[in-house]
Amino acid sequence: MPSNDLPPQTRGLTAIAGAMSLIVVLLIVQIWLLSAALESFLSGKRPTALPAAIFSGLMFLICFGLYLFVDRVDSDVRHSAEDR
Amino acid sequence: MKWLRRPSSEPLWKEEFSARTSDERYVTRRQLTKFLVLTSFGMFVGNLWILVRSIFSKAPSNPEQVVARKGEIPVGGVKLFTFPTKDDHCILVRPSENEHVAFSQKCTHLSCAVYYSQDNNRLECPCHKGFFSIADGSVLQGPPSRPLPKIVLEARDGQLLAVGIKSS
Numbered sequence: 001m002p003s004n005d006l007p008p009q010t011r012g013l014t015a016i017a018g019a020m021s022l023i024v025v026l027l028i029v030q031i032w033l034l035s036a037a038l039e040s041f042l043s044g045k046r047p048t049a050l051p052a053a054i055f056s057g058l059m060f061l062i063c064f065g066l067y068l069f070v071d072r073v074d075s076d077v078r079h080s081a082e083d084r
Numbered sequence: 085m086k087w088l089r090r091p092s093s094e095p096l097w098k099e100e101f102s103a104r105t106s107d108e109r110y111v112t113r114r115q116l117t118k119f120l121v122l123t124s125f126g127m128f129v130g131n132l133w134i135l136v137r138s139i140f141s142k143a144p145s146n147p148e149q150v151v152a153r154k155g156e157i158p159v160g161g162v163k164l165f166t167f168p169t170k171d172d173h174c175i176l177v178r179p180s181e182n183e184h185v186a187f188s189q190k191c192t193h194l195s196c197a198v199y200y201s202q203d204n205n206r207l208e209c210p211c212h213k214g215f216f217s218i219a220d221g222s223v224l225q226g227p228p229s230r231p232l233p234k235i236v237l238e239a240r241d242g243q244l245l246a247v248g249i250k251s252s
Binding site: 013016017019020023024026027030031037038043044046049050052053056057059060063064066068070071072074075076 | 089113114116117118120121123124125127128131132134137138251
């Protein structure tokens with residue numbers, strides 16, 4: 001069955017699952033980044049804190065963008081179900 | 085704006101507690117996504133906290149402290165002392181006639197007290213068999229990933245003084 005023939009709810013769920021997977025991957029990288037930055041800070045290597053904070057902030061922004069995407073898809077699918 | 089959701093006429097509780105089973109999957113996924121993004125924000129705040137601490141924390145100034153008199157320790161002998169505070173235990177070793185070295189006694193793995201092994205001429209942690217070089221405190225073997233902090237010593241007026249700490 002071509003993906004365009006799938007009901008909007010199924011397509012919406014697939015899109016949300018994909019976005020959530022990306023968020024999980026980014027979160028794992030952020031956890032690693034935080035532990036590496038803390039390890040580095042405690043061992044006295046302070047210059048690593050700035051790039052770690054910048055990249056962590058970037059990853060948070062991407063996660064937030066994905067959350068907006070999930071929220072919009074969710075809203076669209078529910079409105080399309082109500083319209084029908 | 086295309087990124088944002090369409091404004092809904094439904095009250096919030098109707099969106100969060102769906103009456104239809106088919107919508108329930110959306111609610112749980114949306115809530116999980118929200119939780120994941122909040123966790124991501126927490127990670128970012130943690131990194132910011134480390135950045136702020138690294139900018140504003142000053143390097144500690146260590147007071148000079150007499151740790152031993154010259155000749156007090158025999159060759160191969162050790163003396164325990166605390167530096168810079170009473171809670172920071174250190175070990176002073178005299179591996180050869182003209183050499184004195186001192187390190188923090190706290191293993192960088194899980195903080196067990198290291199001791200000097202004269203037979204192997206190295207510092208050893210009895211808990212997980214982490215071995216450190218007596219020359220510079222670097223890790224020779226075992227689970228520790230960081231070297232022992234070295235205590236900077238100065239010989240003055242027949243006395244050995246601890247004047248600072250050299251990490252890594």
